Amino acid sequence: MFCRRLTLLIQVLLAATAFAAPVTVIPPPTIASYVMKVSDKGVKVSATTTSRGYRIVVSGKTWNDPGWREVVRGLAVKHTAEALVYKEDVKDVIPALAERIPGYVCFVAQPEEAGRKYVVDVHRLTRKLDSDPYTDVIWGILTGYDATSAARIVATTEPLVVRKGAGGTPIPLEVFDEGVWYDEGRKNHMVEKKPGGVPVDKECPDDTTQALVDVFNIYKPDLFVTSGHATERDWQIGYSFPNGQFRCRDGVLYGVDRQKKWIPINSPNPKVNIAVGNCLVGHIPDTQAMALAYMGSGGVTQMVGYTVETWFGYGGWGVNTYFLDQPGRYSLAEAFYLNNQALVHQLQSRFPDKADFEFNEWGHANQALDALVQQLNVDGNDEKNRDLIGLLWDRDTVAFYGDPAWDARLARPSSPNRADPLRSLSWSQTLDVKGDVYTVTFRAMRDADTGRPPAVFLPKRVKNIKVLEGTEWKPVITDNFLLLTGVAKFEKGKAYTIRFSAERMDTPSPVRTSKSQPVSVRAVGKP
Structure with missing residues (x-):
């Protein structure tokens, strides 16, 4: 509202x-109690995290702060992750992240670093790791009132x-x-x-x-x-x-x-x-x-x-x-990620000539929106342009805070066809991989509005994608997910199948850490 x-x-x-x-x-509590809590659990990493890869991004200023360094250390131990340290501009990490794109990136930032511009920069840089216009990693910004507050989040492992x-x-x-x-x-x-x-x-x-x-x-x-x-x-x-x-x-x-x-x-x-x-x-x-x-x-x-x-x-x-x-x-991290990709798709499919526009004059909505309309050179009273303006307004300005690989989700329904429609899933979705051929099937349990494009994450990054079946459903397939963009309503009993071929890409290997060397650190960007 x-x-x-x-x-x-x-x-x-x-x-x-x-x-x-x-x-x-x-x-x-003290920061030491939180870091110790992480260390006591050992290097226990979920299968999802290790298969997709995890990187930490942190400024030199924050890395050089003893309390915040312990936060990074705890996160690195938790996910066997490498830390990329930039000097001044967070966008300097783009080449290092693009070398072998991980599944997750956590941006560790002190409060004075984590303002609106930082959120906007993170959105934009994570779309620039490959050639497609979509976000390439599931990301989160880890911050807190102080290092102790951030360490509590790191120490939450279950x-x-x-x-x-x-x-x-x-x-x-x-x-x-x-x-x-x-x-x-x-x-x-x-x-x-x-x-x-x-x-x-x-x-x-x-x-x-x-x-x-x-x-x-x-x-x-x-x-x-x-x-x-x-x-x-x-x-x-x-x-x-x-x-x-x-x-x-x-x-x-x-x-x-x-x-x-x-x-x-x-x-x-x-x-x-x-x-x-x-x-x-x-x-x-x-x-x-x-x-x-x-x-x-x-x-x-x-x-x-x-x-x-x-x-x-x-x-x-x-x-x-x-x-x-x-x-x-x-x-929740996946839901945030997918909704943003659905938004990017709206821009790319409906407004291709304006989809990549970057607006930077944030402030009070009335003045900022006037500036946005002026820079876009469109009629702000046109209903279609209202959608363009709104999508650009939202694309880079919603923040996700926390460890993106920490799993928080609703309880899974015991059956996709439960009697209670609001507690069950309206459709099932499966992914079958045989060699280089992927088959994704959505099967409707009842008539249902999709709300947002149904989506499936791919188990490994892929390239050289070729759709073999299901083009009528307008699938958007990137290196790490599939969006079904051509179906606004599912029909009960109907199956929607997309089959495509693709080559698997390498995934970053987990970084080995130890008590003597708890964090693998790499300086990136300008010296």
Whole structure:
């Protein structure tokens, strides 16, 4: 939803009282305890990580900081990964990454490095590792209020099965074992699903700040989804009626109710945060940022959020389409990745002459959009151009924070044909490889809108691709995935098959590490 700037006055008034309020300081564990936790587990790497390859990218400044070096070390041990150290410009890593493209890249950055420009640069450089226009790696930005906060994320090694969902906006509770959401658009309305039950409408207080704080501190969800008015400093709980706020200070997340009472949040259980309907919550302009507080005392281990004001929504809401509407099929990192590729395909197929345009004058949406329209030299009132503008606005500005290889996904349905359509998958998809011939089959269990192009990851990178069957379904096949772009609706009982030939490419081998040499490091870019 578009962040209405009329709310600025409310924010200013709250800010005026913010630092006068008494604050409970929650002492964090030491960085040593987190690094030790990773080391104690040994070099245990998932099959997915080792088969696809993993690299770490870090600036010389961050590498030379003792605390952040320990973060990189922990990540390298966790994934047997090489660290690429650049001096000034993160784009300098392109040649080194392109040598043998890994499956995952984690960009380790301190808060002062991880602003909007950094997010935009990461999006763009990861599309430039080969000749096609699509992103070449599943990536994430690992940051935190301080090195200790980032080390907590590294030390989270067990996969997360998302069974308990929560939100400050409507979410499909049917896909969770249990969950609760509070209505941002309807006062006194919430919906709850208890284990073994069905979603039930309930009444809630006018001010739901304490209830949402309790969601973090007591209920401890695996997933938290938000929408509505927000900035880098706050999330306003009510969208169409007055309510409280979530605010941040020094890496701690707080609820601030209508009486201006600050209620600290301390929710250490690993969870993911999808802030796809919020403006600016994914932007880290400095250490006093909501994203850092969510990943601090909020216990968030992976997060998706806009670094700009959101109004078009393709880059955000589509993540839910892959993650929530196809339960268990994709991890959150994969869902984020695939939604961005679907967006890039929209640009490449509908606006080929403008698809690669790079806009850099980010700021307040009104002025920035005027500048974007001017630079594109198009009629901003034309409906088709509105899609072009919106897609370009979203393409490089949604951030993914966390370790991209950490697996967080909904529980897989016990059967693709369950009686509950919202808890099951609408179609099955299989990949069969015989020699150099790949056969991908989508089989519809019922009539279903695809929402976003159905997608399959390839087990190894490929080249010299030739489609042998299924061109009518308009498959987009790159070196690492297939998108089915020609089917908007599946018909029950129908199979959609794509067969293609391709040659396998080499995958980067895992880097050997030891206690004496825990990180393999390579300097890249300008000396």
